[in-house]
Amino acid sequence: MLNKYPLWKYLIIITVLIVSTLYALPNLYGEDPAVQVSATRSVQVNQSTLAKVEAVLGEAGVKPKSIVLDERGILARFNNTEDQLKAQDLLFDTLDTAYVVALNLAPSTPSWLRDMGAMPMYLGLDLRGGVHFLMEVDMQAAVQQAMNRYRDDFRSVLRDEKVRYLGIKHEGSVAEGNAYIRLKFRDAEQRDEARKVLNKEFPEVDYRNEEEGDAAYLLASLPKKEIDEIQKFALQQNITTLRNRVNELGVAEPLIQQQGVDRIVVQLPGVQDTARAKEILGATATLEFRMVDEENSVATAMRGRVPAGSTLYRERNGDPILLQNDVMLTGDYIVDSSSGIDTQNGGPQVSISLDSKGGRIFTNATKDNVGKLMAVVFIETKVDRRMIDGQMTRVKRKHEEVINVARIRERLGSRFQITGLDSPEEARDLSLLLRAGALAAPIDIVEERTVGPSLGQDNIDKGFASVVIGFVLVLAFMLFYYKGFGLIANLALGLNLVVIVAVLSMMQATLTLPGIAGIVLTVGMAVDANVLIFERIREELREGSPVQKAIDLGYGKAFVTILDANITTLIAAVVLFAMGSGPIKGFAITLSVGILTSMFTAIMVSRGIVNLAYGGRKIKKLSI
């Protein structure tokens, strides 16, 4: 029979309707101003932290709407932003600085929806406000640093092996990719000797001989693979460092991501003080290796009698420890560090490589201290904003923390391991910190986009208004132009909007202002499928087809056209997605999603309603 849908098609439509409504629902609930307390490397957020936070807030009379502890930390929701800001100040002052106290907007999705995994759309920075940085790692500097290290290493290896050389210098340029180190020798024999020694110590380097007059030369250059390695490492190291520093900023949902081969994207939603963000991201961290003062008592020092030549430090778990003031080695000499498994006992370990100069210093420093305890101190300069005499002032604060204490088992050279760590996670954290303290390639901000909170809200309001107004205009027009069928198209269009929102929420795609424009545009274009169908039906009616047949032919003939037209638009949208960046991607996503969902709603859903309303009955005239 014409214009009857089998039951399963109706079931599909109903299912999509229900699922979409559920997943689109969280977007209606809005957000609560909240404060999020999370832990950095050295502390944990647990029940006692929760109790403390509750006590602090209770004392000050700030009543949270709800307060929960989950794997990400403590989330305290408030009734208004005033309470939220007050709570942040309170917690910032009372909690240990190792905790991150961040302002956040927490979706107030009811728990039954959250349990289904339904979440509101993720808002882009242009809608929620925040900072976007694109940073570029100076790869030439990274390679140059490596070349300098090799030059120093060559020197010391040749000296250690008692091979005499006349000179060593850089030639060529890193920028042009033809940099090399030229070593000069008195004769070919010594050169060959040097080449053997260096090749054994640094097999990753390419060596080439050159003669000129009496002198013999050895040219050492880095192969492409090695340069790629150096650059990859420089990028990774910078990402690690940035990640650590972003923790200091107190950002609820930061994003730090590699982009391309030499760039890093940092997105900090909600951060307004870009100057401070830049200072902190650009801060420097250093490491110091020091001997533990085992002769004097920590307890005595705790009572204020710190022995001369020693300083009282805190370990990561808060325990006090007494360290000697003499610095054995600084982190600048660290070339690499990685975590792994100790082959002897299977426990987690961290391997550290120093450059040759560092290795020599370290050998000297450790040879007399075998059997004693050595500590690694992590030092960072943080910038805080504090109210001083009613004025916001930047205060530099040196943050020092003992990240590891280990017993020296033997004389240590340029490569050594730290073992006896509690867990693989601890090993990984430690290796990351060691790298963060190492000399990193300089980074440059090449793009910055900051959106203030008021502009973000403005953008949301305006975007929402234009969607609603555009939608209403189209609905009115369709109803006026196609009457009964117009109403059907409008129902399909309404559902389309719900499905788009649901799909975007499920994908957790980032909604941007151009993304909203994409939705608006889709509303305009989605009715096109219905217009095509309805015009076809009118044509068939005009040619004298009976009503039921006209509907069937109209849908049938229009289908191919709709498919072709939409696929071509989809091609443009996909290209836009593949090549676009940031907000443009948001536009491409909503446009693509809108095209796909509109095919479903405009064809299948509208047909379903038509069939339900007209199918299988004798009808003289259509309201079209």
Place this chain on the structure above:
Amino acid sequence: MKLFKEIPNIDFMSKSKIAMAISLLLLLAGLISLGVRGLNLGIDFTGGTLIEVGYQESADLDVVRGALTDAGFGDAVVQHFGTSKDVLVRIAPRENTSSAQLSTQLLHVMEGTSDKTVEMRRVEFVGPQIGDELMEKGGLAMLTALACILIYVWLRFEKRFSLGAIAALVHDVILTLGIFSIFQLEFDLTVLAALLAVIGYSLNDTIVVFDRVRENFRIMRKGTPTDVVNNSINQTLSRTVVTSLTTVLVLVALFFFGGELIHGFATALLVGIVVGTYSSIYIASAAALMLGVSKEDLMPPEKEGENMDDITQP
């Protein structure tokens, strides 16, 4: 309600020469303007720093300009943005100053121009290398999209249609760019996105007409290709107009209520849709006709010899 009581019978193709002449003239004007004046590129492409601040009361641009000049930013472009309380400052990229510091310095200067708090609304800094890259990427995206579409239409239809469609798209893109150049409207990333959406939209229109032409070639036994094309355009005319109208409706909403940031985007699409609707009627079909599209080209080979009447009257 119906736009046309009967299917209209307008002889579009007889006027295609005039239309082509007008189009060529417009294209020429656009190209000349693009060549002479170029586009008013936004900082997305030129690189530079942009700051938007909100004052609590109407801001005097001369005061802001003066403060900026005193601080050594004499080259800054200062303008109101949306309302008289919002001020937008643009500065070209400069050498020897760290990008990160520049926006911070600018913000300080702006803060000094009013006793009341000046609110930072937006800061954008784009390094010159990024600008070049975005430009390159944008051009590449445009060409890739055109190539993909060329291939798709070629496969689905026929090469003359494909070329006709591309001619229409190039026409739309150049005219839209031309309008942006002639009126020196700011061309930024969102406008580039809109331009790609225009390609998608204009093509949508063209495909609908082509689809009908293909169908009609198969069922109309008599009639020259010109008649077939004319008929097809007439048959799809009310759809073309209605869809353009609904799209224009939402774009008008976007233009008036979407805020300043989305203005360029809405403008580009409005221009593009008007031009695109026109081009799918006059340029795409006329170009396909001129290239000599004929009935034989569109006959599906496997259906050869089948009685055509069977398709029309099942």
